Amino acid sequence: MKSKSEFDYRQLLEGIYYDILPYSGDGEQADYIPALARVNPDQFGMCLKLVDGREFSVRQADTPFSIQSISKVFALAMAMSLKGESIWKRVGKEPSGTAFNSLVQLESERGFPRNPFINAGAIVIADVLLSSLPDADSSFLSFVRSICGNTSVSYDFEVAQSERASGFLNAAIANLLKHHGRISNDIEEVLGFYFRICSVNMSCRDLARAFLAFTNVKPFEYGGFSLTSSQIKRLNAVMQTCGFYDEAGEFSYLVGLPGKSGVGGGIVADCPGRYSVAVWSPRLNGKGNSVLGMKALELLTTRTEESIF
Numbered sequence: 001m002k003s004k005s006e007f008d009y010r011q012l013l014e015g016i017y018y019d020i021l022p023y024s025g026d027g028e029q030a031d032y033i034p035a036l037a038r039v040n041p042d043q044f045g046m047c048l049k050l051v052d053g054r055e056f057s058v059r060q061a062d063t064p065f066s067i068q069s070i071s072k073v074f075a076l077a078m079a080m081s082l083k084g085e086s087i088w089k090r091v092g093k094e095p096s097g098t099a100f101n102s103l104v105q106l107e108s109e110r111g112f113p114r115n116p117f118i119n120a121g122a123i124v125i126a127d128v129l130l131s132s133l134p135d136a137d138s139s140f141l142s143f144v145r146s147i148c149g150n151t152s153v154s155y156d157f158e159v160a161q162s163e164r165a166s167g168f169l170n171a172a173i174a175n176l177l178k179h180h181g182r183i184s185n186d187i188e189e190v191l192g193f194y195f196r197i198c199s200v201n202m203s204c205r206d207l208a209r210a211f212l213a214f215t216n217v218k219p220f221e222y223g224g225f226s227l228t229s230s231q232i233k234r235l236n237a238v239m240q241t242c243g244f245y246d247e248a249g250e251f252s253y254l255v256g257l258p259g260k261s262g263v264g265g266g267i268v269a270d271c272p273g274r275y276s277v278a279v280w281s282p283r284l285n286g287k288g289n290s291v292l293g294m295k296a297l298e299l300l301t302t303r304t305e306e307s308i309f
Helices: 009-023 068-089 103-108 119-132 136-148 157-166 168-179 187-199 204-215 229-242 245-254 291-304
Strands: 045-050 055-059 220-222 225-227 259-261 266-271 275-280
Touching: 009 045, 009 055, 009 291, 045 204, 055 204, 068 119, 068 136, 068 187, 068 204, 068 225, 068 229, 068 259, 068 266, 103 168, 119 136, 119 168, 119 187, 136 187, 136 204, 136 220, 157 187, 168 187, 204 229, 204 266, 204 275, 225 229, 229 245, 229 259, 245 259, 245 291, 266 291, 275 291
Parallel strands: none
Antiparallel strands: 045 055, 045 275, 220 225, 259 266, 266 275
């Protein structure tokens, strides 16, 4: 077998793309968000970035898309930088086992979100950032632009407004959080910031470059925010157990990497010490994760024999 340094990753990614084509019609895009419903669902991009600096991509790897819940990793990193371990007094770090927008679980647990990647937890993190930063909107963008090296990354206000116009369940979640004293800022202010965070547009190449910071497991500082090696390790642990909602176990079983998905069709993951990888295809399975993205990453770790297990 070839050594990892001799691996032809470009050929590998091309092969993966052709092998997953039979599934290209499976799933549906997130049509409950009107702006996402208008996206051409028959697109696919993938980019892999090695820690040695080499980068490989296929198809629409440079097409920006709405990263949605992937942005929650960036928000959590900022909150961990600002608050350290005390952030876990505001939000848990256990797998949810339920849908990412479950009201039932939140109500039964008295408004304490199970983890920072379900919607309730991410809304609390948005509240933390609003309370801690003089201009949370610009600070968030500055951090994301810095970590991916692309100053053109921005919010998609059409998507954010579309989400707010149809975001009745998220509004209910925010009101329940407020009822239990879990958020301190005005509900509309928190929701507006939360929807803008989720609306950020990035490409697979942007995401692969950004997540390389979490792959190296070394202290870093971007956009005025810094994480220690221990914090990066813990962030990866939360991604591993909670990054795919009630399909986190399946992703660990099939792929074996810490990562995060978004209902825009993106998935990003990292193999500590080796590479970061991002894949995008808008058609989702019943759990809200990209059909082709899941299959592509399963083939990647199987054929490279590289995962955390």
